[in-house]
Amino acid sequence: MPDPAPDPRSPGDGPLHLAVAFDDAGWHPAAWRDPSTGPAAALFTARHWAALVAEAEHGLLDFVTFEDSLAPQSARFEGPDERTDQVRGRLDAVLVAARVAPLTRHIGLVPTVVVTHTEPFHLSKAVATLDHVSRGRAGVRVRVSVRPDEAAHFGRRTLPRLTRETINTPEGQRAASELFQEAGDYVEVARRLWDSWDDDAEIRDAATGRFVDRDRLHYIDFEGPRFSVKGPSITPRPPQGQPPVTALAHSTVPYALVGQAADVGYVTPHDTEGARAIVAEVREAQAAAGRADEPLHVFGDLVVFLDETAGAAAARKERLDELAGAPYTSDAEVFTGTPESLADLLLDRRRAGLSGFRLRPGVHGHDLAAITRGLVPELQRRGAFRRAYEAGTLRGLLGLARPAGRYATARPAEVTAS
Amino acid sequence: MNQSRTPGKPVKRVHLAAHFPGVNNTTVWSDPAAGSHIDFASFEHFARTAERAKFDFLFLAEGLRLREQGGKIYDLDVVGRPDTFTVLAALAAVTEHLGLTGTINSTFNEPYEVARQFASLDHLTDGRAAWNVVTSWDAFTGENFRRGGFLAKDRRYARAKEFLATANELFDSWRSDDLVGDPATGAFLRDARAGAFTHHGEEFDIEGRFNVPRSPQGRPVIFQAGDSEEGREFAASSADAIFSRHSTLDAGQAFYADVKGRLARHGRSPDQLLILPAATFVLGDTDEDAHEKAHEVRRQQVSGQTAIAYLEHVWNRDLSAYDPDGPLPDIDPAPGENTVARGRASVRMHRDPVAVAKEWREKAEAEHLSIRELVIETTGRQSFIGAAATVAETIDAFVQADASDGFILAPHITPGGLDEFTDTVVPLLQERGVYRTEYTGSTLRDHLGLAEPEEAPAR
Numbered sequence: 001m002p003d004p005a006p007d008p009r010s011p012g013d014g015p016l017h018l019a020v021a022f023d024d025a026g027w028h029p030a031a032w033r034d035p036s037t038g039p040a041a042a043l044f045t046a047r048h049w050a051a052l053v054a055e056a057e058h059g060l061l062d063f064v065t066f067e068d069s070l071a072p073q074s075a076r077f078e079g080p081d082e083r084t085d086q087v088r089g090r091l092d093a094v095l096v097a098a099r100v101a102p103l104t105r106h107i108g109l110v111p112t113v114v115v116t117h118t119e120p121f122h123l124s125k126a127v128a129t130l131d132h133v134s135r136g137r138a139g140v141r142v143r144v145s146v147r148p149d150e151a152a153h154f155g156r157r158t159l160p161r162l163t164r165e166t167i168n169t170p171e172g173q174r175a176a177s178e179l180f181q182e183a184g185d186y187v188e189v190a191r192r193l194w195d196s197w198d199d200d201a202e203i204r205d206a207a208t209g210r211f212v213d214r215d216r217l218h219y220i221d222f223e224g225p226r227f228s229v230k231g232p233s234i235t236p237r238p239p240q241g242q243p244p245v246t247a248l249a250h251s252t253v254p255y256a257l258v259g260q261a262a263d264v265g266y267v268t269p270h271d272t273e274g275a276r277a278i279v280a281e282v283r284e285a286q287a288a289a290g291r292a293d294e295p296l297h298v299f300g301d302l303v304v305f306l307d308e309t310a311g312a313a314a315a316r317k318e319r320l321d322e323l324a325g326a327p328y329t330s331d332a333e334v335f336t337g338t339p340e341s342l343a344d345l346l347l348d349r350r351r352a353g354l355s356g357f358r359l360r361p362g363v364h365g366h367d368l369a370a371i372t373r374g375l376v377p378e379l380q381r382r383g384a385f386r387r388a389y390e391a392g393t394l395r396g397l398l399g400l401a402r403p404a405g406r407y408a409t410a411r412p413a414e415v416t417a418s
Numbered sequence: 419m420n421q422s423r424t425p426g427k428p429v430k431r432v433h434l435a436a437h438f439p440g441v442n443n444t445t446v447w448s449d450p451a452a453g454s455h456i457d458f459a460s461f462e463h464f465a466r467t468a469e470r471a472k473f474d475f476l477f478l479a480e481g482l483r484l485r486e487q488g489g490k491i492y493d494l495d496v497v498g499r500p501d502t503f504t505v506l507a508a509l510a511a512v513t514e515h516l517g518l519t520g521t522i523n524s525t526f527n528e529p530y531e532v533a534r535q536f537a538s539l540d541h542l543t544d545g546r547a548a549w550n551v552v553t554s555w556d557a558f559t560g561e562n563f564r565r566g567g568f569l570a571k572d573r574r575y576a577r578a579k580e581f582l583a584t585a586n587e588l589f590d591s592w593r594s595d596d597l598v599g600d601p602a603t604g605a606f607l608r609d610a611r612a613g614a615f616t617h618h619g620e621e622f623d624i625e626g627r628f629n630v631p632r633s634p635q636g637r638p639v640i641f642q643a644g645d646s647e648e649g650r651e652f653a654a655s656s657a658d659a660i661f662s663r664h665s666t667l668d669a670g671q672a673f674y675a676d677v678k679g680r681l682a683r684h685g686r687s688p689d690q691l692l693i694l695p696a697a698t699f700v701l702g703d704t705d706e707d708a709h710e711k712a713h714e715v716r717r718q719q720v721s722g723q724t725a726i727a728y729l730e731h732v733w734n735r736d737l738s739a740y741d742p743d744g745p746l747p748d749i750d751p752a753p754g755e756n757t758v759a760r761g762r763a764s765v766r767m768h769r770d771p772v773a774v775a776k777e778w779r780e781k782a783e784a785e786h787l788s789i790r791e792l793v794i795e796t797t798g799r800q801s802f803i804g805a806a807a808t809v810a811e812t813i814d815a816f817v818q819a820d821a822s823d824g825f826i827l828a829p830h831i832t833p834g835g836l837d838e839f840t841d842t843v844v845p846l847l848q849e850r851g852v853y854r855t856e857y858t859g860s861t862l863r864d865h866l867g868l869a870e871p872e873e874a875p876a877r
Contacts, residue, residue, distance in 0.1 A: 030604075032599070032601065032606065033601035033604060034601075035601075037601075039599060040597060040599020040601075040606060041597060041599055044541045044597075044630075045541065045542075045544075046510065046511070046541075046542045069629070070530065070531070070534070070629070071626060071627060071629055072627050072629045073629075080627060081610075083610065084605060084606060084607040084608070084609060084610050085604040085605065085606055086606055087606055088606060088607055088613075088629070089592075089597070089612075089613070089629050089631045090630070091538040091542065092503075092534055092538035092539075092630075094503070094504060094507075095503055095504070095507040095535060095538045095539055095542055096507075096542065098503075098504045098507035098508045099508065099510055099511055099542045100511070101508050101511070102458070102462070102508050103511050117528070117531070118531060119526065119527075119563055119564060121482070121562045121563060122501070122527075125500070125501040126503065126504050128500070129500035129501035129504035129505060130504050132456055132457070132458060132500055133458040133461075133500075133504060133505065133508040135458070149626050149627070150626075152624060152625055152626045153530040153624055153625075153626045154530060154531075155622060155623045155624040156528070197498070202497075202498070204447060204448070208723070209494050209721040209722070209724065210493045211493055211494065211495060211496055211497055212491070212493045212497045212498070213493070214490055214491040214493045217484065217491050217497075226564070227563075227564040228561070229561075229562050229563075230483070230561035230562055231562065232484060232491075234481055234482060234483065234484060234498060234499055235456075235498060235499065235501060236456055236498045323604065
């Protein structure tokens with residue numbers, strides 16, 4: 001099949017974009033028991049995360065994401081479990097990203113935030129600050145929580161009971177829809193707050209004694225069903241203007257959030273035809289949101305187990321499955337094989353309209369290096385991946401322009417001295 | 419040689435910390451040496467200097483809404499600041515020993531999230547995190563948050579106390595041996611109850627499992643700031659250190675005696691709560707030189723516009739028509755609730771505006787002071803002015819006289835405001851034998867001489 005014409009909405013039509021998702025010791029629940037993983041206590045140290053991100057940067061990846069939740073990890077969809085044989089406990093993702101920011105120079109840092117229970121004002125300034133401390137490399141992944149145990153940690157709201165079964169009923173879809181609409185409002189508030197300071201608001205005009213020009217600071221006056229926020233932000237506009245917003249989506253309701261509010265959406269096709277269908281649906285949602293001409297990356301998520309032979313990779317996963325007591329499955333496709341065959345798969349999927357991929361290493365200690373030292377050189381040989389960082393910001397790496405502040409344009413044009 | 423020694427009284431060690439100069443009315447932004455208060459490079463320089471000076475910790479204040487005056491955003495001081503947690507986590511990457519103290523509000527946050535952020539920060543700093551617990555009640559700030567201005571003023575300490583108690587329950591919900599992590603047996607946790615908590619109180623009705631394992635310090639060091647009766651009681655019952663305002667000798671001693679005297683009632687000893695007032699300083703080659711510089715700094719801190727704005731806080735009305743270099747207004751302050759300035763704590767300090775105005779007018783007339791000169795005279799002055807030797811001696815004297823256990827220094831320049839102090843005063847304090855020459859421990863609790871909190875009993 002010939003390559004389709006370049007799609008203007010897909011800014012990564014040229015080189016492939018590549019991200020890695022970090023979670024615990026890796027995405028396989030027995031990853032922490034793999035010999036390549038250090039002591040379990042290291043998962044709660046800065047050194048551990050700094051080393052992983054340094055390796056990802058060594059591999060010239062666009063960005064890394066950090067998973068997060070406001071309750072212990074669970075093998076169950078709808079609530080906590082009683083397991084003691086898997087990693088339980090994790091550090092705040094924004095803080096981990098900030099902790100590694102000064103130790104890195106190029107790679108994007110994208111923490112997960114749970115929007116259902118946190119304050120958009122706090123999130124907005126935290127991500128803006130991550131952008132300041134990383135000098136333009138921050139992003140954020142917004143996550144909706146349906147778990148009642150997370151809600152019980154806050155005691156402020158009762159969530160509808162959603163399970164793997166009930167989520168597809170009409171009531172389930174209505175309830176999910178409400179949560180995702182709230183997430184959409186959340187992103188809207190964050191973006192307005194990022195824009196609430198014009199880039200040139202700080203004037204330090206000794207003659208008039210004014211530190212800022214308050215006409216370049218803006219109330220955002222957001223009113224929604226779940227929250228209202230007055231603004232402006234207390235944090236000046238971040239270096240990227242607006243750090244990229246990302247979201248994971250598996251079905252129509254979250255595709256609407258991606259279409260409406262995201263710069264990068266992560267999707268989970270299990271084959272090329274599936275990828276094509278999902279991309280079409282996301283593009284439809286994007287058009288429905290009135291953003292048809294704006295850049296929006298759609299990344300495919302894959303869990304990867306990589307070795308020099310396909311057999312070794314499969315055998316390694318099987319050993320981990322045995323330790324875990326069950327074959328590992330995921331929302332995303334689980335790939336076992338060689339870096340070369342993964343490169344084949346990624347390039348094939350790209351033809352379905354995906355502009356990049358977020359790889360979830362089965363075991364960080366093993367599969368991350370296989371990505372950076374195996375897959376990346378293979379993609380480079382095929383001319384499909386960068387050979388050096390070519391931009392200083394995450395937006396730059398993703399081919400996304402720096403947005404102008406929405407309020408700045410509303411100001412009457414100034415006479416500029418030349 | 420040291421007049422500050424009292425015979426028979428053990429010599430106290432001086433504790434020092436650094437308050438990053440940002441949105442404070444003492445911060446001078448108009449000086450050519452003043453850099454960005456947002457760029458990470460400023461924070462990095464400031465933190466590295468504080469660590470070079472072997473300070474106990476760096477301190478960040480908080481603000482959750484831009485201040486307003488007369489219904490407009492107040493634009494005469496530094497405006498804007500980054501997020502506390504994010505900056506502190508990043509600073510952990512460029513420092514090794516320095517404690518990192520963040521002011522976090524108990525009103526517009528929830529215990530699970532804040533406890534998680536502090537426990538994470540303590541892990542990511544290898545035990546250097548501290549939390550300055552503050553309260554807020556005003557609907558003005560609340561307009562940026564989901565709950566809005568929900569908290570009645572008299573509930574703020576009730577919520578703060580319960581917030582901290584709940585956070586402590588979460589910190590204590592993991593024992594340090596809960597994390598086993600044995601790959602051979604597959605035991606990651608000792609048992610599934612790690613992190614289990616239940617809190618059913620007036621302010622918080624929550625239960626479940628905390629998801630950060632016990633951190634290096636067990637709990638972050640707890641600071642309290644605030645001078646009211648409730649604030650002092652809160653500190654005496656629950657804090658490890660108090661960030662106070664009293665930086666004159668007499669006021670410091672009175673405050674010190676009062677707060678330390680409250681500890682016994684809470685079953686605590688005087689060394690379990692450190693009194694650390696905020697302090698400013700101006701150094702010079704000689705004392706006289708320093709006093710000249712101090713005067714110049716005051717003029718930088720109080721511009722004509724700033725002086726008028728300050729007067730408006732008391733007068734509770736628009737005084738923009740007045741000349742800052744002219745006499746004080748002869749009209750009286752507007753009666754009723756002060757609505758001129760919002761988001762600013764100092765407005766509360768003027769209890770009887772008419773009396774204050776009368777007093778100021780009399781002073782200005784007697785001493786022939788303009789509005790600006792009056793404001794410079796009346797508002798906060800530098801705590802320590804002098805040559806390095808004078809300042810070192812004075813700081814030592816204050817500590818030995820129990821006016822404080824040390825100081826949280828707020829320089830007036832970002833980010834280089836600590837440099838001279840570090841190079842000149844610190845060595846003199848070291849020579850006097852009252853200040854560390856090297857860090858002797860790795861955690862902030864070590865620096866402050868505080869014991870590790872006890873763990874919960876085994877389940």
